[in-house]
Amino acid sequence: MIQVENLHKHFGGFHAVDGATLHIAEKSITGLIGPNGAGKTTLFNVIAGVLKPTSGKVLMAGEDITGLEPHELFDKGLLRTFQIAHEFASMTVRENLMMVPPGQSGENLWSTWFHRARIAQEEATLRRKADEVLEFLTIDHIADEKAGNISGGQKKLLELGRTMMTDARIVFLDEVGAGVNRTLLNTIADAIVRLNQERGYTFVVIEHDMDFIGRICDPVICMAEGKVLAEGSLDEIKANEQVIEAYLGTGLKNKVTAGAGA
Numbered sequence: 001m002i003q004v005e006n007l008h009k010h011f012g013g014f015h016a017v018d019g020a021t022l023h024i025a026e027k028s029i030t031g032l033i034g035p036n037g038a039g040k041t042t043l044f045n046v047i048a049g050v051l052k053p054t055s056g057k058v059l060m061a062g063e064d065i066t067g068l069e070p071h072e073l074f075d076k077g078l079l080r081t082f083q084i085a086h087e088f089a090s091m092t093v094r095e096n097l098m099m100v101p102p103g104q105s106g107e108n109l110w111s112t113w114f115h116r117a118r119i120a121q122e123e124a125t126l127r128r129k130a131d132e133v134l135e136f137l138t139i140d141h142i143a144d145e146k147a148g149n150i151s152g153g154q155k156k157l158l159e160l161g162r163t164m165m166t167d168a169r170i171v172f173l174d175e176v177g178a179g180v181n182r183t184l185l186n187t188i189a190d191a192i193v194r195l196n197q198e199r200g201y202t203f204v205v206i207e208h209d210m211d212f213i214g215r216i217c218d219p220v221i222c223m224a225e226g227k228v229l230a231e232g233s234l235d236e237i238k239a240n241e242q243v244i245e246a247y248l249g250t251g252l253k254n255k256v257t258a259g260a261g262a
């Protein structure tokens with residue numbers, strides 16, 4: 001579905017992404033792992049239009065989407081989640097969802113917000129959809145909470161919920177598990193798997209928690225120093241000498257060589 005060909009992203013003389021080539025299969029939940037500084041987030045940001053590549057290509061279903069703006073990619077169903085913006089913290093969880101009507105690009109959110117007549121017209125439909133999303137994610141009990149007051153894990157679920165208000169087909173999730181308790185992490189994992197199986201979402205997930213990766217991701221792609229080192233099941237990745245070498249000395253070695261996915 002997404003083909004990345006010899007992608008480079010340089011910051012001055014520093015090659016954060018240094019010739020990455022990879023394929024993300026349609027309807028997969030692809031895990032992207034690698035030691036700190038491997039270039040995972042930079043790669044995400046280039047694919048999702050947040051950063052322009054230095055060189056290389058990104059294709060989506062054969063179409064060249066290299067360097068498109070995030071709102072153009074959004075219209076094609078490709079988006080990466082972002083933390084709930086500061087401005088939305090004082091709105092309720094349900095209102096945060098209702099701010100993201102299908103086919104509505106991020107750039108237009110504010111203009112929509114100011115055109116309250118249009119909001120009013122669509123409100124009933126949006127509210128119903130938002131409530132369905134909250135129920136799907138099992139966070140309907142916090143619908144009326146201010147988004148700024150909910151826990152880190154609930155915020156992650158809300159980020160996921162925002163994608164469900166759109167016509168998303170492929171969603172990039174960066175470090176979903178950071179600072180999230182185990183129970184909510186399980187809820188997030190379940191939601192990702194259900195969205196994948198029941199609604200045909202494709203996911204690309206960056207995560208350092210190998211249990212989480214092992215539980216939901218196949219295949220797993222390992223990056224190091226801006227390049228793709230290996231791709232396969234987590235067990236295959238864990239047995240790969242180059243991968244083990246890349247993790248040596250990072251403190252993550254034990255995480256990649258033990259436990260997860262086994």
Ligand SMILES: Nc1ncnc2c1ncn2[C@@H]1O[C@H](COP(=O)(O)OP(=O)(O)OP(=O)(O)O)[C@@H](O)[C@H]1O
Nearest residue numbers: 011014015016034035036037038039040041042043
């Ligand atoms: N805007 C920037 N300017 C200069 N260097 C940058 C910039 N963004 C990222 N880098 C550098 O590029 C390298 C790759 O960073 P990136 O965040 O993509 O890695 P990562 O694999 O996501 O790491 P982590 O797992 O720690 O989040 C790092 O050395 C980082 O310092």
